[in-house]
Amino acid sequence: MDEVQEWVQRFDLKVERLHTHIGSGSDPQIWQRVASLSMDLVKKFPGAKSLNLGGGYKIGRMSHEKTTDLQQVGQPVKQAFEKLAHETGRRLHLEIEPGTWLLGNAxxxxxxxxxxxxxxxxxxxxxxxxxxxxxxxxxxxxxxxxxxxxxxxxxxxxxxxxxxxxxxxxxxxxxxxxxxxxxxxxxxxxxxxxxxxxxxxxxxxxxxxxxxxxxxxxxPEAPEILLKADGSHRLIRRRQTLEQILENEIPA
Ligand SMILES: Cc1ncc(COP(=O)(O)O)c(C=O)c1O
Missing domain, CATH: 2.40.37.10 (Lyase, Ornithine Decarboxylase; Chain A, domain 1)
Known part of the structure; x- marks a missing residue:
């Protein structure tokens, strides 16, 4: 990080966003620790306006597996954002990328x-x-x-x-x-x-x-069907055809 800060100074860069991603399916405790470490980084970049904490919120697919409770793991993160605002006046913007969390079990x-x-x-x-x-x-x-x-x-x-x-x-x-x-x-x-x-x-x-x-x-790639809340369904990807599978092949 010292080296990054040195580059920022040397090339007169503006750091507006910090982005971390620990990896998909990590433990909520580990995610919270990374969120806290990321917050420490934010303090080193006073110009940063947003912190993106990536994705990776664990979901339970099997009944014995647990899904991350975003309300619960978000509490300490919220407090850290509020503490920063209180101490420095910086109202940091939070971004997350909860793709799996939203769609995995859908x-x-x-x-x-x-x-x-x-x-x-x-x-x-x-x-x-x-x-x-x-x-x-x-x-x-x-x-x-x-x-x-x-x-x-x-x-x-x-x-x-x-x-x-x-x-x-x-x-x-x-x-x-x-x-x-x-x-x-x-x-x-x-x-x-x-x-x-x-x-x-x-x-x-x-x-x-x-x-x-x-x-x-x-x-061929399988077709995909969207099931709507009213019970109706709609094709959102057609089954791939043999022509489509072969279209990029170049005969010798
Ligand atoms: C930067 C970044 N954000 C988000 C994700 C995806 O996270 P999720 O598995 O929670 O959708 C990845 C996947 O590795 C990633 O690299």
Whole structure:
């Protein structure tokens, strides 16, 4: 920071905004500490008018995971802003980028069970879905846990243990990994599934469509549908066509 201040002086720069981002999904306590450290930086730049604290507010996708209470973690930040105003007269503007917090749990991936395979009494029952890394890479990449439910077409109510896998030709295309190890299979208790049943994968509003293995094996990008508050729905992204997948290829 000393070096930054030296550059600011040397090149006669105006620092109007400070921006920090700790990383997505961090603990509220860590976020609060970073907010406080960021406030210390603000004091070193008397001309700064706003402090942007980035994003990264943890959300719970699974029922046992906690969502950051913004009111709660915001209290000490509010107090720090008020203290600064009281001590120096500076009314600092706060900016945040709570993308995941707003959208993470607002979306789901709707897929279909293509096949159910059992590897015997010492093995597993697999549901092979027609989605996977192509729409939702988080489980494979860092063992993220997403709620999954089976919508049974036959009204099935019994449950069974399943490992849910995607449609890519990769052993890592796993939708139910162990939370500690993305390569370990962790069966889930789900409504008994049959080919053609729907699978709802929740918590898919952040780092899913935007972070997926697009066009793996030329699977087209999935369509996206907006469900409105009045229950009606609207297509907001069309399914990609084969022509669109190929359009940037240059034949030799
Ligand atoms: C500067 C910045 N702001 C915001 C975000 C996204 O935060 P969130 O995951 O809370 O949407 C990122 C993601 O890494 C980021 O780098």
């Amino acid at each position: 979306c789901c991936v709707l897929s279909t069970a293509r096949d159910i395979v059992s590897t015997g009494p010492d093995g597993y029952q697999f549901i092979k879905s027609d989605t996977g890394m192509t729409e939702i890479l988080r489980p494979s990449l860092y063992a993220a846990q997403h709620p999954i439910s089976v919508i049974s077409r036959s009204g099935e109510t019994h449950t069974s243990q399943y490992v849910v896998v995607g449609h890519c030709c990769e052993s890592g295309d796993l939708l139910t990994p162990d939370a500690q190890d993305s390569e370990k299979l962790a069966p889930r208790e789900l409504i008994r599934a049959f080919p053609g049943d729907l699978l709802v994968i929740d918590g898919a509003g952040a780092y899913c469509a935007s972070m997926s293995a697009k066009n793996y094996n030329s699977f």
